[in-house]
Amino acid sequence: MSYQFKASRVFWKNLSKLPERQQASARAAFKIFQAAPFDARLRAHRINSLSAYYGKTVYAAAVEEDLRVAF
Secondary structure (H helix, E strand, O other): OOOOOOOOHHHHHHHHHOOHHHHHHHHHHHHHHHHOOOOHHHOOEEOHHHHHHHOOOOEEEEEEOOEEEEO
């Protein structure tokens, strides 16, 4: 299955505000995400409350213990 995605301007803007260590982790996770969004290393999971609110499925992936990205 192939996926289409595009990181928003807000994503890149917020990424630049992170400490260097977290930026490096986020960039590594983004490369994994580009290849396979549901790779086990990202621990992707459905966010039920946001999915219900927006009327479509919303997932989150872990970059670090305290850093997540929604898609």
